[in-house]
Amino acid sequence: MIEVHRLTKRYGRTTAVDDLTFTVHPGQVTGFLGPNGAGKSTALRMILGLSAPTGGTATVGGRPFRERPRGLRHVGALLDAGDVHGGRSGRAHLRALARGNAVPRARVDAVLEEVGLAGAAGRRIAGYSLGMKQRLGIAAALLGDPPVLLFDEPLNGLDPEGVRWVRGLFRNLAAEGRTVFVSSHLMSEMEHTADRLVVIGRGRLIAAETVAEFAARGTGPDGARSRVIVRTAEPEGLAGVLTAAGGAVSRDEGDGALAVTGLDAARVGVLALDHRIPLLELTTRTASLEEAFMALTADRVDHSAGGSR
Ligand SMILES: Nc1ncnc2c1ncn2[C@@H]1O[C@H](COP(=O)(O)OP(=O)(O)OP(=O)(O)O)[C@@H](O)[C@H]1O
Helix, strand or coil, rough: CCEEEEEEEEECEEEEEEEEEEEEECCEEEECCCCCCCCCHHHHHCCCCCCCEEEEEEECCCCCCCCCCCCCHHHEECCCCCCCCCCCHHHHHHHHHHHHCCCCCCHHHHHHCCCHHHHHCEEEEEEEEEHHHHHHHHHHCCCCCCEEEEEEEECCCCCHHHHHHHHHHHHHHHHHCCCEEEECHHHHCCCCCCEEEEECCCCCCEEEEEEEHHHHHCCCCCCCCCCEEECCHHHHHHHHHHHHHCEEEEECCCCCCEECCCCCHHHHHHHHHHHHCEEEEEEEEEEEEHHHHHHHHHHHHCCCCCCCC
16 A cells, blocks of 8 residues: 655745645556656655655555665565666666665566566666567566565557557556556557546546546536537538537537437437437447546646746
8 A cells, every 4th residue: 555645846946746645555556647848757756765755654554664774575666668788688687676775586587578678687787679668577576475565657658569568567567456546648558448537637646546537527618517419401500409408519620510418318309309300310429538638637737848837
């Protein structure tokens, strides 16, 4: 279990993480979502004790991670896959980590096998592709067989097969009862992987809930989760009928179709028939999780991310 309480980090006048409170539970994959520059990496670094909070606390299994000797046996983390000594082989890198964390040497070959790098284990890391470096980073996270795992943007650089493999791995790790916390700036990466979401924008908490709860928020462009799209040769007449019946009607995307909320498709069809208005198209459009995420974070995007502020 990871517990974050009122966690805050300021860099000069920039507040990268702003009074964050949330809990990450075992037995689940929790997605940590936010637009670029939202503060995800900064929060993960504080959870790992690599950066000191300006305020608040972060604990893993009830204690600050910094207080844990042999850290890899408590928490495995992939922060920056490129941050490895390129002159060593993948196997030598993992062996050094195993030694420093009192992890049995046999684990090295076991995790190399698990991440699909056994064949490349003797090659220098400098020659690895980004996807291979991600796999090596995941192997390092798994090395100590830890109950808690953190991954910062682990899908970067992976091909579709690699993405599928990582998703399956996360699900398996969670099914074994581990706490799995995975950051991403893309909802599409998380919606089929995560059970729960912690969503932040500009360092502040926006949502901490199950994926289903997040999806159920009213989040279409006009606040509605689903809309009825209806096309007719008599848009003015139909709009009048639907409005009189309690619907809210707007012109959709300028192509003559009407977007209706407050009435379902069946009711729209019956009303059109009653008034002898022929329909050319009648569809229900449901806001995607991606749209929910975009709508909730739209005003929290840090356009200065990566630049000076
Ligand atoms: N060492 C630092 N010094 C100054 N500002 C920093 C530092 N690290 C991060 N920031 C700023 O803090 C904010 C949050 O950055 P962070 O990297 O945590 O975001 P992120 O959500 O991980 O974004 P991304 O998806 O782009 O990695 C940004 O505005 C960033 O510019």
